[in-house]
Amino acid sequence: xxxxxxxxxxxxxxxxxxxxxxxxxxxxxxxxxxxxxxxxxxxxxxxxxxxxxxxxxxxxxxxxxxxxxxxxxxxxxxxxxxxxxxxxxxxxxxxxxxxxxxxxxxxxxxxxxxxxxxxxxxxxxxxxxxxxxxxxxxxxxxxxxxxxxxxxxxxxxxxxxxxxxxxxxxxxxxxxxxxxxxxxxxxxxxxxxxxxxxxxxxxxxxxxxxxxxxxxxxxxxxxxxxxxxxxxxxxxxxxxxxxxxxxxxxxxxxxxxxxxxxxxxxxxxxxxxxxxxxxxxxxxxxxxxxxxxxxxxxxxxxxxxxxxxxxxxxxxxxxxxxxxxxxxxxxxxxxxxxxxxxxxxxxxxxxxxxxxxxxxxxxxxxxxxxxxxxxxxxxxxxxxxxxxxxxxxxxxxxxxxxxxxxxxxxxxxxxxxxxxxxxxxxxxxxxxxxxxxxxxxxxxxxxxxxxxxxxxxxxxxxxxxxxxxxxxxxxxxxxxxxxxxx
Amino acid sequence: xxxxxxxxxxxxxxxxxxxxxxxxxxxxxxxxxxxxxxxxxxxxxxxxxxxxxxxxxxxxxxxxxxxxxxxxxxxxxxxxxxxxxxxxxxxxxxxxxxxxxxxxxxxxxxxxxxxxxxxxxxxxxxxxxxxxxxxxxxxxxxxxxxxxxxxxxxxxxxxxxxxxxxxxxxxxxxxxxxxxxxxxxxxxxxxxxxxxxxxxxxxxxxxxxxxxxxxxxxxxxxxxxxxxxxxxxxxxxxxxxxxxxxxxxxxxxxxxxxxxxxxxxxxxxxxxxxxxxxxxxxxx
Numbered sequence: 001x002x003x004x005x006x007x008x009x010x011x012x013x014x015x016x017x018x019x020x021x022x023x024x025x026x027x028x029x030x031x032x033x034x035x036x037x038x039x040x041x042x043x044x045x046x047x048x049x050x051x052x053x054x055x056x057x058x059x060x061x062x063x064x065x066x067x068x069x070x071x072x073x074x075x076x077x078x079x080x081x082x083x084x085x086x087x088x089x090x091x092x093x094x095x096x097x098x099x100x101x102x103x104x105x106x107x108x109x110x111x112x113x114x115x116x117x118x119x120x121x122x123x124x125x126x127x128x129x130x131x132x133x134x135x136x137x138x139x140x141x142x143x144x145x146x147x148x149x150x151x152x153x154x155x156x157x158x159x160x161x162x163x164x165x166x167x168x169x170x171x172x173x174x175x176x177x178x179x180x181x182x183x184x185x186x187x188x189x190x191x192x193x194x195x196x197x198x199x200x201x202x203x204x205x206x207x208x209x210x211x212x213x214x215x216x217x218x219x220x221x222x223x224x225x226x227x228x229x230x231x232x233x234x235x236x237x238x239x240x241x242x243x244x245x246x247x248x249x250x251x252x253x254x255x256x257x258x259x260x261x262x263x264x265x266x267x268x269x270x271x272x273x274x275x276x277x278x279x280x281x282x283x284x285x286x287x288x289x290x291x292x293x294x295x296x297x298x299x300x301x302x303x304x305x306x307x308x309x310x311x312x313x314x315x316x317x318x319x320x321x322x323x324x325x326x327x328x329x330x331x332x333x334x335x336x337x338x339x340x341x342x343x344x345x346x347x348x349x350x351x352x353x354x355x356x357x358x359x360x361x362x363x364x365x366x367x368x369x370x371x372x373x374x375x376x377x378x379x380x381x382x383x384x385x386x387x388x389x390x391x392x393x394x395x396x397x398x399x400x401x402x403x404x405x406x407x408x409x410x411x412x413x414x415x416x417x418x419x420x421x422x423x424x425x426x427x428x429x430x431x432x433x434x435x436x437x438x439x440x441x442x443x444x445x446x447x448x449x450x451x452x453x454x455x456x457x458x459x460x461x462x463x464x465x466x467x468x469x470x471x472x473x474x475x476x477x478x479x480x481x482x483x484x485x486x
Numbered sequence: 487x488x489x490x491x492x493x494x495x496x497x498x499x500x501x502x503x504x505x506x507x508x509x510x511x512x513x514x515x516x517x518x519x520x521x522x523x524x525x526x527x528x529x530x531x532x533x534x535x536x537x538x539x540x541x542x543x544x545x546x547x548x549x550x551x552x553x554x555x556x557x558x559x560x561x562x563x564x565x566x567x568x569x570x571x572x573x574x575x576x577x578x579x580x581x582x583x584x585x586x587x588x589x590x591x592x593x594x595x596x597x598x599x600x601x602x603x604x605x606x607x608x609x610x611x612x613x614x615x616x617x618x619x620x621x622x623x624x625x626x627x628x629x630x631x632x633x634x635x636x637x638x639x640x641x642x643x644x645x646x647x648x649x650x651x652x653x654x655x656x657x658x659x660x661x662x663x664x665x666x667x668x669x670x671x672x673x674x675x676x677x678x679x680x681x682x683x684x685x686x687x688x689x690x691x692x693x694x695x696x697x698x699x700x701x702x703x704x705x706x707x708x709x710x711x712x713x714x715x716x717x718x719x720x721x722x723x724x725x726x727x728x729x730x731x732x733x734x735x736x737x738x739x740x741x742x743x744x745x746x747x748x749x750x751x752x753x754x755x756x757x758x759x760x761x762x763x764x765x766x767x768x769x770x
Contacts, residue, residue: 016596115622159668166669167589170581171597174641177578181638182604185615192618258508266501275753276509279516282749286700286718287741290725291519294530294734301518304532345512353756406610408701417727438610445614446705458611465611469603 030139048138076120193455232429255351289413296328398472523738529731575640575692583647
């Protein structure tokens with residue numbers, strides 16, 4: 001079983017590399033077996049098209065090549081050579097004798113250098129692929145010409161983009177969007193984690209540079225002055241995992257129980273009840289969570305009620321509370337429990353919706369035959385309903401776990417401005433006991449401009465997520481039943 | 487016999503009573519939200535659950551903006567952002583879903599696997615890097631940046647729509663292809679008209695993204711200019727320690743006003759989601 005699971009991820013990776021290997025093989029063949037014009041295409045991208053009388057394409061390719069060269073000379077070359085140092089010229093004000101004004105010198109901006117170098121690398125990489133594909137394509141044209149086939153005109157080529165190449169038309173923009181807004185930022189994040197980009201090194205006023213693994217060292221507890229960071233990291237990481245575990249399990253079980261309850265034959269007006277529960281999640285989280293946080297605030301309505309019915313006094317007597325109110329969201333321990341409880345309130349209806357969908361698709365023939373065979377209700381539930389539910393929703397548990405590791409909203413909206421830490425070591429690292437890694441990261445960037453540590457934390461979160469993601473991914477590929485309906 | 491029947495009745499009553507109790511627990515904060523929004527007192531009511539004096543003054547104040555609370559403006563801002571996001575996201579989602587579902591090309595499987603992996607990584611993580619990038623292009627504190635953040639990666643959410651397109655009978659597309667229909671025509675004139683539930687679902691769900699989002703708006707609109715806020719940020723700012731005593735009921739009123747249209751859309755979306763899945767299965 002275990003081995004097979006590993007096989008699926010391996011298979012996906014293998015498939016990916018097979019595509020790449022095939023691409024290189026095609027390129028090699030094109031270069032070695034192509035005629036003079038194919039070989040000339042290595043230098044002048046339009047050459048092959050020119051030979052086959054595809055003049056417009058030849059022109060376009062030439063323009064593209066020229067653009068790439070201009071891009072390299074005019075843009076990339078002013079950033080990439082400084083990539084190794086991230087700039088050496090500090091910003092200074094110099095008095096210009098000619099204009100009689102103080103002006104800034106021609107300073108380096110480390111961040112611009114970093115970003116635009118990365119951007120140049122990506123553009124070069126994309127161009128490399130286009131260049132290789134171009135040679136392969138020209139070689140295909142050569143083969144077509146040798147066989148005496150019709151060489152498509154430019155219009156025919158264009159038309160292909162709404163015929164057999166329609167998928168390219170469809171996918172270009174979305175893939176570009178994902179590349180720019182997901183892929184490049186992740187690369188940038190990784191790069192920043194290896195620099196000292198923080199409030200003391202803010203471009204354009206000052207430079208930052210590469211520091212190797214220093215940030216990770218201080219994150220994992222090494223290095224004199226930053227010991228507190230290591231301590232805070234362990235505390236926050238621990239709570240993140242505990243939170244993700246409980247948040248996932250409680251809402252999962254709660255959701256299944258609620259959906260079983262609502263879908264029971266005994267329920268009158270199931271639709272009405274379901275809608276009532278959905279209303280809680282239909283209200284935007286920033287409204288409901290901010291409201292609940294005031295509901296449970298130190299001087300809030302729940303505290304008034306608790307003190308009126310004597311609960312506060314009772315808790316004080318047994319030593320759970322030392323203040324005149326119950327610190328629902330402002331003391332460690334209390335806040336942790338309350339956050340998980342409030343998350344149940346907000347998460348169970350979601351899981352209920354999902355579980356309801358699954359229950360509706362329950363294999364009815366199995367249920368029927370079990371009933372005919374005289375199985376009791378409880379037996380049916382234990383032997384058919386429950387295994388089926390677990391089978392279908394089980395993999396989602398892992399994804400939910402990963403989502404909860406990054407559940408920013410619940411933590412931030414419930415505790416920001418409410419919870420203040422009394423732990424000096426945590427406060428030194430701008431962390432709180434109730435922080436998740438992501439909320440800590442958010443505060444570090446937004447309020448303290450500590451980008452280097454935030455990026456390092458980001459990478460750690462990434463690695464944690466990656467481990468769980470791979471598990472989930474294996475399950476998903478296994479459960480990939482596309483085509484069963486087709 | 488009679489005893490058994492009454493036994494069953496009591497089970498049903500108990501069963502529904504349990505659900506009712508749960509529903510009440512789940513709705514208490516929502517009821518409190520609505521009640522407080524009708525309170526005459528502008529701060530938080532801490533002594534009683536229901537307000538002592540009822541009034542609609544906070545709703546009236548909400549529509550007479552001051553420097554802090556500019557609810558109509560926020561609502562308009564969010565609406566504009568939501569419209570653009572909705573159009574772009576819907577296009578992206580449907581395009582990706584159709585390409586991966588109906589068309590066959592060599593990169594299909596690798597791309598889809600990559601999509602699954604990227605999808606499992608929460609967008610939250612790329613967040614700060616997106617912020618860096620937007621900042622260096624001067625797109626922070628602009629709606630263009632926000633719209634781009636909301637919609638650019640939306641293509642990753644194609645799986646539900648793909649599941650629907652998967653159920654469109656292949657034979658139909660083949661027939662059209664044999665008749666000389668271009669792929670583009672099959673997409674626009676055949677598959678899309680058949681896919682109303684999933685289109686409605688996609689439109690509503692992408693329209694809701696900017697209304698429900700808090701993080702990205704907080705991060706990108708960070709200049710503190712009240713008139714540029716979205717509803718989420720505006721309402722969040724109302725609860726600052728220095729403002730909460732004057733604005734808490736207005737926050738509640740604003741919350742109610744935002745929640746009503748969103749809840750309705752959300753419930754409609756759920757209906758179309760179910761319809762999209764079951765309706766598709768019947769066809770296949």
